Amino acid sequence: MSPRERAEQLVEAMTLEQKIAQLHGAMETIDIYSALAETDLEELTDQFQVERHVAAIEELGIPRFRITNGPVGVGRGDGMPSPRATSLPMTIALAAGFDVELARRYGDVIGSETATLGQHVLEGPGVCLHRTTIAGRNFEYFSEDPYLSGSMGVAVTRAIQAHDVIAMGKHYVVNDQEYERFRVDIEVDEHVLRELYLLPFEMLVKDAGVAAIMSAYNRVRGVYATEYRHTLTDILRTEWGFEGYVQSDFWSCRSCAPAINAGLDHEMPDAKWLNETNVKAALQDTSLEIETVDRALVRRFTQMFRFGQFERPYAPGEIDARAHGAVSREIGSQIAVLLKNDRAVLPLDKDAGAIALIGQSAFVDEACLGGGGSSKVDPLYTVTPLDGMRDVLRDLESSATVTKVTVADDLSNLDDAKRAAETADVVVLMAGLIATEGADQRDPNMLNDQNRMLDELLGINPATVVVLKDSNPVLMPWIDKAPAVLEAWNQGAEDGHVVADLLFGVVNPSGKVPTTYPRVEDDTLYAGRPERYPGTVEEAGYPVIRYSEGLEMGYRWFQAQGIEPLFGFGFGLSYTTFEIADVSVSAPDGANAPVTVTASVTNTGPVSGAEVVQVYLGVPEAGQPPKRLVAFQKVFVEPGASESVTITVDPMATNHPFGVWDYTAQSFVTKPGEYTIYIGNSADNTPHTTLLIVAERIG
Known part of the structure; x- marks a missing residue:
């Protein structure tokens, strides 16, 4: 049988009480808001880390479902004490590598260690964007750019899941700040949501087959993210074809029937909402149907069967600390x-x-x-x-x-x-x-x-x-x-x-800035604009943050406003020097045809090193920022040598490199017009440009 068929048969064999027991984590239910008022988050997670799991049902062969945090390594995991693991560089640092192979190796370490420690789920990667430079969780996220974040996230996800571990993309969606994250409402236009903040998640779903998504704490347009059908069902499943399950962030679930109906499948870490009393009452008053409960369980069990987790015995092993540490050292030197x-x-x-x-x-x-x-x-x-x-x-x-x-x-x-x-x-x-x-x-x-x-x-x-x-x-x-x-x-x-x-030059630095460094705080998109951050309290009583800057976020903001940053996106020096030359762009007729960029990279300095060739696109549409990153490739070159680079920009790719969100078509559309392709080694240094005439395409 297929994993889904097995999941359906399992759910069919379960009693109602067994089904409800599998809808939530096994941690003792607490009042998280009162607890946070009395202690800090780290003390709280230390206190309850032993119960990051769903309880087993032995008579049905359902194992204890073990969950660990982990965008930056295997973090708080199920077991007391929490499993020890390799402490890797932060995710923002990994993004500075501008290298999907580095991301693959990073994810490989995390996936391997998660499997070795007997955990089933790795809560990561995180692909929210660095909308502000002060967000407390930026270290877990990759960058300010959706394409870079998505590309690195896809590589990490594939590597984790290659070890039969469920990867969980988070935090879905616009959880781009920690301030009042349990209460804040994010007001954002649909085209901004689609072209920036949803894009990395779309890439995880379509390009990596991510098995799980974690829903965020915040409200989106006045509705909690765990109850927002537009993102959880209409976009995630109907449009993108997501077949995995959606888990709440810890204590982000705020209701029973509304959450499950909207598309939430699993509450963590406890049963504050999806408990027997609430679920049975909702079934009784028909605000919830048993088929919807079954749907939630089938989605999660399908992924467990997909990765062989029902058959795998719990037999935690020993991590090869020195070998994985050596990989961490190699990655660290490249970022x-x-x-x-x-x-x-x-x-x-x-x-x-x-x-x-x-x-x-x-x-x-x-x-x-x-x-x-x-x-x-x-x-x-x-x-x-x-x-x-x-x-x-x-x-x-x-x-x-x-x-x-x-x-x-x-x-x-x-x-x-x-x-x-x-x-x-x-x-x-x-x-x-x-x-x-x-x-x-x-x-x-x-x-x-x-x-x-x-x-x-x-x-x-x-x-x-x-x-x-x-x-x-x-x-x-x-x-x-x-x-x-x-x-x-x-x-x-x-x-x-x-x-x-x-x-000491044992390694030549080759990282690039993944998020713009402002010269002064007044240069940021939120300076003097409290409605953008930290938000304003309006009639409803909770803070509201308005993404009124639209698409002008990150380097797009600085370039659109004509502000010179201290260090711009994609910038990074080396102990050697490089010349990017012989640049050509091949664009066959037809809006769907891939565009091919070729160039030579010559190391004109004294030591070996690596350069990142970056390709940006100028979109001829009102309201679009000057440039968007659409491709990059890191290349290692010996002194005096040249290496050729070939980069393909596919209009049909998941990141919609040429696309803008069209409200009438309710889809990404490539508008007809004159596009500019920029090639260089940072967003602010793209000396090679080519004009490209493009016809309209929908999709």
């Missing part, structure tokens, strides 16, 4: 972004003499794991900055020595750091930001007055490098004083090794 490198300060000489590491404890004492909240990984091991640098220098047979000064969070010992900077041969300043689920940042500045710390330490020693360890873009008022700046991100367990590899 760091070299933001500035005046006078070729980097890479550092391995025999640089006395090296001083200086920074606050979170960034200089321990590996920067990042990821506060339910996705936090309990690491199998970590490599501190000091140990990592000493390891790499030893491998390089270096004569250099390394010391560390930990600056107090209140900067009370800043004078000690200044003296260390004066006497060292090389100074490495480490600073950054660790964001967390459940709270947005107050502003894009690093915490604990780190901007003042850097401002006072820069300029003391000309051989000074700033290493940023961020989970969001940050403001850099001290940037003009810094000779070199490397964005290393929250790297996870291998932090110490990765940063040292990059600083």
Whole structure:
């Protein structure tokens, strides 16, 4: 039988009570809102992590259904204590790699470890967009661009599910901020929803066959996301053909019959709403039909049968920590972004003499794991900055020595750091930001007055490098004083090794900025516009956020408004230089024909490295931003060599590269007109352009 046929027969054999028991998680029901008022989210998830599952029904052969968080590694999982796993770089960092193969390897580690630990579901990837730079959960999401986010998310999803683990795309949809996430209403135009915020989810469904979707906390157009039929059924299932199941985010379910009728299939982590009392009452008053209950169960059981989870015994094994750590180190070295490198300060000489590491404890004492909240990984091991640098220098047979000064969070010992900077041969300043689920940042500045710390330490020693360890873009008022700046991100367990590899040129940085860095907060789309963020309280009594900027979000905002960012989308330097030349565009007649872009990439510098060829499209339609990313390809090139690149932009692709949402057709339509194809190495550096005449196409 097919997985669906098996699921249907199983549901047919179940009693009503058994069916209801499978609609929800097994955690003891609590008042989440009161609990959050009394404690923080991390303490709460620590308290209840043992019960991230659906209870087994042994007489029917239904196993305990084990669920773990995990956009950035296997996070809070079923079992006490929560399983330990490889702490990987944050998802925003992975997106900076602009490399779907890196994403595949990342997902492969996560899928492998989830299976090894006996878990059935990995709650990830997260593909909401970075609408603001201060959103607390941006570290779990890829970028501000829907195509980049979708491409990386598809690769991660396929790799996870290759291990017979259910991947769960989240948080569906427009959960792009943490502020008042349990109450806030998002008002967004349909074309904006379709062309930006739904697009990565559409790619997960159509291109990766994602088995599950997690519904968000927030309201959408006045209706809770867990009850919004337009997104849960009309779009997700009827239009996209999704065959998996929809799970609530933890405690995002707000009703019984309305939620199941709209398309929600599974409540987590408890039975606050989909319990026996509510379900039986709804069946009795016919606000809910038994066939709808059966539908919800068939959807989830089908995916469990699809991945052989009924037959698989629970036999958790041991993760190969060193092997997976080595993969994490390789990935980490390919995603760091070299933001500035005046006078070729980097890479550092391995025999640089006395090296001083200086920074606050979170960034200089321990590996920067990042990821506060339910996705936090309990690491199998970590490599501190000091140990990592000493390891790499030893491998390089270096004569250099390394010391560390930990600056107090209140900067009370800043004078000690200044003296260390004066006497060292090389100074490495480490600073950054660790964001967390459940709270947005107050502003894009690093915490604990780190901007003042850097401002006072820069300029003391000309051989000074700033290493940023961020989970969001940050403001850099001290940037003009810094000779070199490397964005290393929250790297996870291998932090110490990765940063040292990059600083000493063992690896050449090749990451690109996945989300625009503003010069000042006033340049952002929400500055002076509280209706855009954090929202305004209106007659209904809950906060309302209006996406009134429309399609002008991320680099689209900066370009449409003529604002020069500090570091734009797609930007990233290297220890070598590249030339993109011999660019040509082949566009056969016909609106459905793929467009082929070819180019040569020459390494004109002294060391091997990688460049990312980026293709953008200018759409000749009123209200469209200047450019949208439609393709990219990372290419590794040896010094003095050239590599050819061929990139195909398919108008029929799931991301609708040429399409705009048409309200009359209720579909994506390629409008007739003169399109501009831009080729370069960032959104703001596309020197190669080609005009393309396109006929109309619907679909």
